[in-house]
Amino acid sequence: MTVSWIPHRFVGGVLALDTANTVVLRIDPQRTFDRFEDTAEIGRFAEAASTFRADELGGRRLQACEPQRIAPVVVAIREATDRLLRNGVREGALGTADLPPLLESCAQGLAGVREKIGAAEAPFCDPATPIAFEAALAVSALSLLRPGVLERLKICPNCGWLFTDKSRNGSRLWCDMAVCGNRRKASRHYKRRMAQREVDDV
Numbered sequence: 001m002t003v004s005w006i007p008h009r010f011v012g013g014v015l016a017l018d019t020a021n022t023v024v025l026r027i028d029p030q031r032t033f034d035r036f037e038d039t040a041e042i043g044r045f046a047e048a049a050s051t052f053r054a055d056e057l058g059g060r061r062l063q064a065c066e067p068q069r070i071a072p073v074v075v076a077i078r079e080a081t082d083r084l085l086r087n088g089v090r091e092g093a094l095g096t097a098d099l100p101p102l103l104e105s106c107a108q109g110l111a112g113v114r115e116k117i118g119a120a121e122a123p124f125c126d127p128a129t130p131i132a133f134e135a136a137l138a139v140s141a142l143s144l145l146r147p148g149v150l151e152r153l154k155i156c157p158n159c160g161w162l163f164t165d166k167s168r169n170g171s172r173l174w175c176d177m178a179v180c181g182n183r184r185k186a187s188r189h190y191k192r193r194m195a196q197r198e199v200d201d202v
């Protein structure tokens with residue numbers, strides 16, 4: 001079954017976090033699953049991310065024409081990003097022990113790539129041509145090491161996704177209020193009703 005890469009799947013706020021979130025429910029070992037298990041999804045994800053992450057990418061499109069070939073490096077960057085930042089959110093600081101896997105996988109993603117990044121007008125270089133997805137993913141992941149990023153990072157208590165809280169007062173609880181916030185509210189409501197019924201049954 002193919003994945004619908006709908007806007008909800010891009011609530012991480014940063015390409016590298018959206019990619020980390022392609023493993024769903026990391027907080028629940030019984031129900032967790034990987035949306036890149038079918039490597040063809042990497043290409044479809046890159047296509048959708050080109051639109052949903054256009055701000056970060058300066059309008060440059062992502063190219064992943066050989067998803068099977070790039071899958072190992074994409075997954076390595078993804079897993080290293082998730083480990084470093086998930087631990088970072090939990091502990092309030094980044095652990096240097098988690099850095100080498102990220103740096104090594106990002107080096108692989110950038111091997112042989114000759115781009116100019118970080119310019120104000122073209123953060124990912126020339127928007128007229130596409131950029132290799134694994135290279136853009138590496139740049140995005142490394143950008144998360146900037147000061148000030150960690151304090152805005154959160155883990156959604158419902159689905160376990162990592163996301164950047166861009167709200168002014170930093171009070172966002174859910175990755176997506178419309179999905180996770182409501183789902184949790186509905187389940188609380190259900191539990192209350194069941195508890196009430198038990199009381200009524202006595």
Ligand SMILES: [Zn+2]
Pocket residue numbers: 156157158159160161174175176180
């Ligand atoms: Zn969520």
